[in-house]
Amino acid sequence: MSMKKIIKVKDIEIGNGKVTIQTMLSKKTTLVEENLADIIALKNAGCHIVRVAVSNDDEVVALRKICEKSVLPIVADIQFDYKMAIASIEAGASKIRINPSNIGDNSKVELICKKAKEYCIPIRVGVNMGSLDSEVEAKYGRTALGLAKSCIKCAELLESFDFFDIVLSVKASSVKTMVEACKILHKSTDYPLHIGVTEAGTKETGVIKNAVGIGALLLEDIGDTIRISLSAEPIEEVFASRRLLKSLNLLQGATVVSCPTCSRCNYDLFTFAKEIEEMTFDIKQNLHIAVMGCVVNGIGEGKDADIGIAGGGDNNFVIFQQGKVLKTVTSDNYKEEFLRLINEKIME
Amino acid sequence: MSMKKIIKVKDIEIGNGKVTIQTMLSKKTTLVEENLADIIALKNAGCHIVRVAVSNDDEVVALRKICEKSVLPIVADIQFDYKMAIASIEAGASKIRINPSNIGDNSKVELICKKAKEYCIPIRVGVNMGSLDSEVEAKYGRTALGLAKSCIKCAELLESFDFFDIVLSVKASSVKTMVEACKILHKSTDYPLHIGVTEAGTKETGVIKNAVGIGALLLEDIGDTIRISLSAEPIEEVFASRRLLKSLNLLQGATVVSCPTCSRCNYDLFTFAKEIEEMTFDIKQNLHIAVMGCVVNGIGEGKDADIGIAGGGDNNFVIFQQGKVLKTVTSDNYKEEFLRLINEKIME
Numbered sequence: 001m002s003m004k005k006i007i008k009v010k011d012i013e014i015g016n017g018k019v020t021i022q023t024m025l026s027k028k029t030t031l032v033e034e035n036l037a038d039i040i041a042l043k044n045a046g047c048h049i050v051r052v053a054v055s056n057d058d059e060v061v062a063l064r065k066i067c068e069k070s071v072l073p074i075v076a077d078i079q080f081d082y083k084m085a086i087a088s089i090e091a092g093a094s095k096i097r098i099n100p101s102n103i104g105d106n107s108k109v110e111l112i113c114k115k116a117k118e119y120c121i122p123i124r125v126g127v128n129m130g131s132l133d134s135e136v137e138a139k140y141g142r143t144a145l146g147l148a149k150s151c152i153k154c155a156e157l158l159e160s161f162d163f164f165d166i167v168l169s170v171k172a173s174s175v176k177t178m179v180e181a182c183k184i185l186h187k188s189t190d191y192p193l194h195i196g197v198t199e200a201g202t203k204e205t206g207v208i209k210n211a212v213g214i215g216a217l218l219l220e221d222i223g224d225t226i227r228i229s230l231s232a233e234p235i236e237e238v239f240a241s242r243r244l245l246k247s248l249n250l251l252q253g254a255t256v257v258s259c260p261t262c263s264r265c266n267y268d269l270f271t272f273a274k275e276i277e278e279m280t281f282d283i284k285q286n287l288h289i290a291v292m293g294c295v296v297n298g299i300g301e302g303k304d305a306d307i308g309i310a311g312g313g314d315n316n317f318v319i320f321q322q323g324k325v326l327k328t329v330t331s332d333n334y335k336e337e338f339l340r341l342i343n344e345k346i347m348e
Numbered sequence: 349m350s351m352k353k354i355i356k357v358k359d360i361e362i363g364n365g366k367v368t369i370q371t372m373l374s375k376k377t378t379l380v381e382e383n384l385a386d387i388i389a390l391k392n393a394g395c396h397i398v399r400v401a402v403s404n405d406d407e408v409v410a411l412r413k414i415c416e417k418s419v420l421p422i423v424a425d426i427q428f429d430y431k432m433a434i435a436s437i438e439a440g441a442s443k444i445r446i447n448p449s450n451i452g453d454n455s456k457v458e459l460i461c462k463k464a465k466e467y468c469i470p471i472r473v474g475v476n477m478g479s480l481d482s483e484v485e486a487k488y489g490r491t492a493l494g495l496a497k498s499c500i501k502c503a504e505l506l507e508s509f510d511f512f513d514i515v516l517s518v519k520a521s522s523v524k525t526m527v528e529a530c531k532i533l534h535k536s537t538d539y540p541l542h543i544g545v546t547e548a549g550t551k552e553t554g555v556i557k558n559a560v561g562i563g564a565l566l567l568e569d570i571g572d573t574i575r576i577s578l579s580a581e582p583i584e585e586v587f588a589s590r591r592l593l594k595s596l597n598l599l600q601g602a603t604v605v606s607c608p609t610c611s612r613c614n615y616d617l618f619t620f621a622k623e624i625e626e627m628t629f630d631i632k633q634n635l636h637i638a639v640m641g642c643v644v645n646g647i648g649e650g651k652d653a654d655i656g657i658a659g660g661g662d663n664n665f666v667i668f669q670q671g672k673v674l675k676t677v678t679s680d681n682y683k684e685e686f687l688r689l690i691n692e693k694i695m696e
Contacts, residue, residue: 024608079644130649142652173605173652175595179567199605199638199649202622206608208588209595211556212563219527219564229608231621231639237608240556247523247557257521257547260372260554260577260585273579274550290547291579296427301478301547304490304521 010073010094015192020048023234029059051075067092082108097124100154113163122165129172144180171198192224203232254280258291265293358421358442363540368396371582377407415440430456445472448502461511470513477520492528519546540572551580602628606639613641
C-alpha cells in the first residue's frame with residue numbers, strides 16, 4: 001500500500017497506508033435531510049467516505065445541499081451521462097466515480113477530466129464485470145484479465161487527457177475473479193485501489209464473500225479503501241468493514257476473542273461474549289479481551305489477552321491478565337467486576 | 349489439495365479435493381438423545397463430521413451411545429487424559445483429536461497410537477496457540493513458525509510410533525498467524541489440513557475472521573476440511589461454512605447475487621433477496637440467481653445469471669436469463685412468477 005500514489009478526497013487520503021471505509025447512501029438522493037442524518041450516523045459508525053447516486057437534475061440540486069452540510073466527503077456516482085458528472089463536480093462532490101466505457105465518446109470523458117481538474121477532485125475509474133469495455137471483452141472475455149485490462153484502458157484514456165488524480169476499482173460478484181483482477185491491477189499501476197465484491201447478496205452471504213475477497217487482498221497488502229457491498233442498510237456495511245479491518249489489525253479498537261461451541265462450558269458464554277463485544281465495540285484503542293468457557297483451556301488460550309474471564313464451574317469465574325490469574329469472582333458479580341476491570345484498563 | 353494423503357473418517361474422506369465441513373456439539377456430551385437429534389439437524393444443514401468433547405467416564409459411556417446411532421462420523425476431542433483417548437477409541441469414535449503436547453509422557457501418546465491403529469482410525473494432531481510445545485515455544489516464540497513447528501514436532505512423534513493416519517491443524521485467534529502457520533504446514537507435510545480460526549468471537553465477528561482466514565487459504569488451494577468456530581450454535585457454524593465454500597465454488601448449490609444499497613432501487617430488494625436466498629438455500633445443484641435493483645444496470649450486471657429479476661420502475665419488473673429479457677411482470681405477480689421460473693430451471 002505504501003508504494004501507491006496518495007489521492008485526496010477532501011480531508012481523507014486514499015493510499016497513505018491506512019485503509020479507509022466507504023459505503024453508499026440507500027435513500028433517494030433527493031431526500032436531503034434524511035441523507036444528511038444518515039451521513040452523521042455513518043460517520044459515528046466509522047465510515048470515512050460516502051457515495052451517492054446522481055442520475056438527474058433534481059439529484060444534482062440535492063447533491064449540492066448534501067455536499068454543503070455533509071460531515072463526510074461525498075463521492076458522486078455517475079452511470080452514463082457526462083453532464084451529470086460535470087454538474088456533480090460543480091455541485092461540490094469531493095470525488096466522482098465513473099466507468100468511462102459507459103460514458104460514450106472520449107470527448108465527453110475529456111470534458112469530465114477538465115472539470116475535475118478545474119475543481120481539483122479525483123476520479124474513481126470503477127469497472128464492473130457487468131460493464132466491460134467491449135473491445136477488451138472481445139479480446140480477453142469475461143475474465144479477471146479482461147476486467148483488469150478494461151480498467152487499465154480506461155485509466156489510460158484519462159491519462160491521455162493529462163489527468164492522473166485517479167483511484168481504480170474492478171468489481172465482480174465472483175470472489176475469485178475480483179481477487180485475481182485486483183492483483184493484476186496492483187502489479188500494473190501505482191494508483192490506489194478501491195476494493196470490494198459487488199452484488200455480493202444478502203447480509204449473511206455478502207459479508208462472507210466480501211471478507212474472503214477483501215481479506216485475501218488485504219492480507220497481501222493490496223487495497224487502499226474498501227466497500228463491503230450488501231443488500232442491507234449502509235450502516236451494516238460500515239460495521240462489517242470495521243470488523244474486517246480489525247481482524248487484520250488494520251483498525252485500532254477492542255477485540256473480543258471467545259470460545260466456540262463446546263460442551264465443557266458451564267455458563268451462557270454466547271450471550272456474555274456478545275454483551276461484552278457490544279459494550280466495547282466503540283473503544284478506539286487496542287484492547288484484547290478474552291471471554292472463555294472453562295479455566296482448563298481458557299487461561300492458556302487467552303494468554304495474549306490484556307484481560308480475560310473464564311468460567312470455573314461451581315459458580316466461580318476467574319479473571320486473568322496475560323495468562324495470569326488476577327482474581328476469582330462468583331456468578332453474582334462476574335459481569336460487573338469484569339466490566340469494571342475493563343474500564344480500568346481503558347483508563348490506564 | 350490433490351497432493352495430500354487421503355484420510356478416512358468412517359465414510360468421509362479428508363484430502364480428496366472436496367472440502368468437508370465440521371462442527372462441534374455444544375450440549376453436554378452426556379445428553380445423548382439431544383445430541384443425536386442435533387447431529388441429524390447438523391447433517392441436514394450440510395455438516396460432514398461432528399466433534400464431541402470427552403473428559404470423563406460418564407462422557408465415554410455417552411460417546412458410545414452417540415457413536416452407535418449417529419448419522420455422521422464422530423470425532424472425540426481429548427484435552428489431557430490419554431485414558432480418555434483410549435476409551436473413546438474403544439467406544440467407537442471414528443477419529444480422535446489430541447494435542448500430544450498436552451498428553452504428557454510420550455509413552456502415553458504411543459499407547460493412543462497403538463489403540464488407534466488397532467481400531468483403524470485416524471488422529472488429528474490439533475495444536476492451538478494456547479498450547480504450544482514448550483521447547484518449541486522457547487525457541488521460536490508465540491509465532492506462526494512456532495505454531496507450525498509445534499504441530500510438525502507432534503506429527504513426528506506419532507510417526508516415530510509408526511503411525512501415519514494423521515490430519516493436522518494449527519489454530520490461533522489471530523487470522524494472520526493462523527494463515528501463515530497453515531502455509532508453512534502445507535509446504536512441510538502431505539497430511540491433510542483441518543483449518544479454522546479459533547476463539548474467533550461472536551457470530552458476527554467470528555464469521556468475518558474465519559472467512560478471511562479460511563478463505564485466503566482455500567483461494568490458494570490450502571485446506572481439506574474446515575471448522576468455522578463461533579460463539580454460537582453449531583448449526584450457525586455449518587451454515588456459515590456452506591456460504592463460505594459456495595463463495596469459492598467449492599460447494600454446489602444456488603447462489604443469489606443481489607444489488608448493494610443504492611438509491612436507484614424502487615422496491616424492497618433487501619427483503620426479496622433474502623426471501624429468494626432462503627427459499628433456494630438447500631438446492632443441491634448449481635443455479636446462479638440475480639436479484640437486481642434496476643433494469644439500467646441490472647440486466648448487464650446479471651449477465652452471468654441463469655435467471656434474474658430487475659426492478660423496472662412503474663410497478664414493472666423484468667425477468668431475464670443470461671442477460672436476455674425473458675418477460676415483463678408486474679408488482680402484483682413478480683414473486684410468484686420468479687419463483688415459478690426458478691422451479692422450472694431446477695426441473696430442467
